[in-house]
Amino acid sequence: MKISVVGTGYVGLIQAVGLAELGFEVVGIDIDEMKIKQLNKGKSPLYEEDLEELLKKHINKNLTFTTSYEPIKDSDVVFLCVGTPQDAEGNADLRFLFSAVEKMKDYLDEKYRVIVIKSTVPVGTNRKVKEILKGYNVDVVSNPEFLREGIAVYDFFNPERIVLGFEDLSNKKPIEIMETIYGYFKEKNIPFIITNWETSELIKYASNAFLATKISFINELAKLSDKVGADIKTISYAMGLDKRIGDKFLNAGIGYGGSCFPKDVKALIKQFENNNIEPILIKATDKVNEEQIKWFFEKIKGYYGNLNGKTFAVLGLAFKPNTDDLRESRAIKLIDMLLDSGAIVKGFDYVEKARENTINMYKLNKSKIVYGYNLYVLDDIYEAVKDVDGIIIATEYDYNKEDWKKIGKLVKEKVIFDGRNVLDVKKVKKLGFKYYGVGRR
Ligand SMILES: NC(=O)c1ccc[n+]([C@@H]2O[C@H](COP(=O)([O-])OP(=O)(O)OC[C@H]3O[C@@H](n4cnc5c(N)ncnc54)[C@H](O)[C@@H]3O)[C@@H](O)[C@H]2O)c1
Structure with a gap:
């Protein structure tokens, strides 16, 4: 299975490196040229324990990085991990996400693909992305990330749960693909929460807001x-x-x-x-x-x-x-x-x-x-x-x-x-x- 990870910040880079370690062929895509140059030299632009070692282990083998969206053509699954910062009113700013989705369109063809939103996004966003991709042969999956900075690599391999939100739970195709990608965690008996988009999106906000409270x-x-x-x-x-x-x-x-x-x-x-x-x-x-x-x-x-x-x-x-x-x-x-x-x-x-x-x-x-x-x-x-x-x-x-x-x-x-x-x-x-x-x- 070929995987693209769009956005190689704290979440995307760990996801890309982690999936490479699990044996997948992964391409990391980012608009930041400096970052990509550094990554292709096996240097991590951010600090996380064990990250650079894993990056060096897989770079130019089953892990590459580029600023081009072209690899999406060959990908079976695309993870969207771009930033969703705060806008002036306090809303999540979804400009990076929507821009990535628009760019992606040029490389989608009749081949079936799963588009996975890992970024933290407000309730209704997965639905909006599906709307933007109407007519394309894709399923959109919500898969919020729970890693903790400082121990992010450890968290990738030892998650406490995997949350997956789908449009239609009777459509088994995207569920099976996600369960294959995360098969390693299934074997480790990590709980999987398979639910609808809205529930999945809110689980992420509920968890963070509860801890903050x-x-x-x-x-x-x-x-x-x-x-x-x-x-x-x-x-x-x-x-x-x-x-x-x-x-x-x-x-x-x-x-x-x-x-x-x-x-x-x-x-x-x-x-x-x-x-x-x-x-x-x-x-x-x-x-x-x-x-x-x-x-x-x-x-x-x-x-x-x-x-x-x-x-x-x-x-x-x-x-x-x-x-x-x-x-x-x-x-x-x-x-x-x-x-x-x-x-x-x-x-x-x-x-x-x-x-x-x-x-x-x-x-x-x-x-x-x-x-x-x-x-x-x-x-x-x-x-x-x-x-x-x-x-x-x-x-x-x-x-x-x-x-x-x-x-x-x-x-x-x-x-x-x-x-x-x-x-x-x-x-x-x-x-x-x-x-x-x-x-x-
Ligand atoms: N950092 C965390 O601990 C953490 C944990 C869980 C969830 N999240 C969520 O994950 C998402 C990403 O967070 P992060 O901390 O990794 O952000 P980040 O700012 O470290 O990384 C985002 C990356 O996306 C790239 N990018 C922006 N627009 C792009 C585009 N159109 N195409 C390709 N790349 C693009 C940026 O250049 C950057 O490298 C956010 O929604 C965040 O809330 C973060």
Whole structure:
């Protein structure tokens, strides 16, 4: 079976490489020439553990990349994995998706093909795509993606479920083709949810909005804990022991970011509103998240009074650990707020590509210490904390492994604002640090 994957970002590239590893002949298609050039040299344009090794293993064997849509001619299945970012009103912007569908048309002929939409799309989109492809010999399948950046390759081979939405469940042809492609997962007894388009589309939004709501719930509670002297970490732990609640996504912090939760929550709100239903709970989830970072920033400001001329180490740049993705990163939002207040920021992330992306995003000068405005990006955590007035933890890494005694000697003032509640409070306090967490002292 020959497969094309249109869009080679976080989702498409993992899909292409993963399917190649499962033995399929795969072509990745993207409009970004630089990306394709890099990929054909076996270099990954984005950072994910094990991704580059797998890419190198299959490139120019059963995996190739191109900017041309021509390979669609030979393909039995086409996966659409283009971005669906947020538009100015908060809706999912489907321009990339529709443009890919239009381009694809030139290469469709009488041969039967399955077109699979992997991008996160609002309810009704698969139906619209089928409408656009009316008269062509295709079936359109909804197959939302659930991978987590940072462990995306692992997630490809170990999904918790595979969701497949079809136009007509009595039409067995596309179902059988999808079950063949995902035969490896069938053998592993991964649950398959075979349903209609609308249900499949909504499963994706429901899952992301629920997780976001869990985060906003604990974040709101952390504000009260902070005020009354309760410890949110102990509360989360106790709550999580209740199996009905579970311990995941209950760590209070400065809010969720990334390329999915913020935009998907907003897009779900719009889908409710477009159907004249008031999305009370989901709107609150979004609002709590927007407020959380401001609340934390006020905490920092409240400590110093005036941030003008103060220097901070911001630990973590990407939106979560082990990724280079800066989209909607709370660390970047915090950096912007600090810079706007006249502070000097020394940023650090363990992932080299996250540091590179920050340098490129702010168009910083490239030198040994990378600087521009009042922002410096450093390769070494000890360089980042040197002479700072405060340390701010913005991304959820385990910084306890660092030498906090040494850090204590390097900083100007021993103050930590732990935006992810990751530090061993007792330990750092014993070393003379003042500690401010999120609902935790
Ligand atoms: N990133 C995640 O963790 C994740 C997880 C689950 C679902 N999703 C969803 O998957 C989709 C893709 O997300 P992503 O993070 O991979 O996006 P991305 O921005 O990393 O990648 C999108 C790619 O599509 C390419 N592209 C745009 N228009 C194109 C066209 N007409 N033809 C060919 N290529 C085109 C872009 O150049 C880019 O390389 C989105 O709908 C997203 O919501 C993302």
